[in-house]
Amino acid sequence: MRIVIAGGHGQIALRLERLLAARGDEVSGIIRKPEQAEDLRAAGAEPVVCDLESATADQVAAHLEGADAAVFAAGAGPGSGTERKTTVDQGAAQLFADAAEQAGVRRFLVVSSMGADREPPPDTDPVFAAYLRAKGAADSYVRQKSGLDWTILRPGRLTDDPGQGMVQLAEHTGRDAVSRDDVAQVLVALLLEPGTAGLVLELISGAMRVEEAVQAVQAVARR
Numbered sequence: 087m088r089i090v091i092a093g094g095h096g097q098i099a100l101r102l103e104r105l106l107a108a109r110g111d112e113v114s115g116i117i118r119k120p121e122q123a124e125d126l127r128a129a130g131a132e133p134v135v136c137d138l139e140s141a142t143a144d145q146v147a148a149h150l151e152g153a154d155a156a157v158f159a160a161g162a163g164p165g166s167g168t169e170r171k172t173t174v175d176q177g178a179a180q181l182f183a184d185a186a187e188q189a190g191v192r193r194f195l196v197v198s199s200m201g202a203d204r205e206p207p208p209d210t211d212p213v214f215a216a217y218l219r220a221k222g223a224a225d226s227y228v229r230q231k232s233g234l235d236w237t238i239l240r241p242g243r244l245t246d247d248p249g250q251g252m253v254q255l256a257e258h259t260g261r262d263a264v265s266r267d268d269v270a271q272v273l274v275a276l277l278l279e280p281g282t283a284g285l286v287l288e289l290i291s292g293a294m295r296v297e298e299a300v301q302a303v304q305a306v307a308r309r
Contacts, residue, residue, distance in 0.1 A: 087106075087111045087112070087154040087155060088111070088152060088153045088155075089106055089111055089112070089113050089114070089157060089277065090115075090116065090134075090153045090155075090156045090157070091103065091115045091116065092116045092138060092156070092157065092158045092159060092179075092182045093158070093159040093161060094114070094115020094117045094126055094133065094134070095115065095119070095125060096159050096160065096163075098244075098266050098270055099159040099160075100125065100126070100129050101266055101267060102270040102273050102274065103115055103129040103131040104130060105270055105271065105274050106130075107130025108130070113130060113131040113132065114153075115131040115133055115134065116134045116135075116136050117133055119135075120135050138177075138182060139173050139177065143184045143188055146181060146184075146185035150186055150191050153186075153189065153191045154191070154193060155191065155193035155194070155195070155277050156182065156186045156191050156195070157195045157196075157273060157277075158182050158183070158196045159197045162175055166213075167213060168216035171216040171219075171220040172216070172220050175221055176220035176227075179196065179221075179224035183227065183231055183234060186234060187231055187234055191234075192233065192235045193277065193280065193283070194228065194231075194234040194237075195236070195239065195276055195277065196237070196238045197269070198224070198239060199221045199241070200242045200243075200261065200288055202222040202225055202240060203222060203240075203286075225238050225286070229286075235280060235283035235284070237276050237283055237284070237286075237287070238285070239269070239272065239289055240288045240289065241269050241288075242259070242261055242262050242288070242289065242290040243261075243262070243264070244263070244265070245263050246265065246266060247265040247267075248265065248267060249266075249268040249271060250291070252294065252296075253268050253294060253296055254289070254291065254292025254293070254294065255287055255289050255292075255294070255303055256287065256303060257285075257287065257288065257303075259288040261290075263291060264289050264291050265291065268291065268296070269289065271296045275297055276300060279300050279304055281308070282303060282304050282307070284307070285303060285307055287303060
C-alpha cells in the first residue's frame, strides 16, 4: 500500500510510519519544516514538505496522487493558541479531506480526540476547548464526504508508555488513557480493514488485542 500521512512528524505519525515501513508499505509524511525530513527518513517514510495552512487543495492533491490511503494526524501542538487550532486542527483537516477526494483516495483515517463530539464543559481551558471544537468541526466535515471511505479515531488521554497491544475500541468507551504506541497499532489495523469505514470510534487501553478489537467493531457495524 501507499499511504500519505498529514502531520508526518507528529508523535503518533512517526510511530505509524515505522510500523507501516516495517510491513513493506510505501509511506509519505507531509511536514511543514524541512529540518524534520531526516526524522521521517529514519522512520522509513518519504518526507513531503507542504504547509497545510497555506497550501491549496490542488497542491495537496498532487502529493496524494496514486495513494491507497490517507491519514490525517496533524495538529497545532502544545503551546499553540486558539487561532492555530482553527487553522490546523480544523482547516488543515478539511483541506486534506478535499484533496484526498480530489485525488481519488477513498480510504481516509482521521486521528481526532475524545470529547470532540460535544460542547466542552464551561470550566475547560479556553485553548483546549478551541481544540475540541476544531476537531469536532473537522470530524463533521469529513463525515459528509461521500467520496471518502472514512474512519474517525478518537483516542483518550495520550501517554508515552510502551504499547501493550491491548485496547478497548468502541463507539463509546468512557474516558481513560491510551499509549501513542497502541494508537499507531490501531491505525494500522484500521487501514487494513475497509469494513470499518463510516465508523467513529473511541480508543483507550483495554483487555482486547488490537486486531481482535478492530474485528469486533467491524462485526458490530455489520449488524
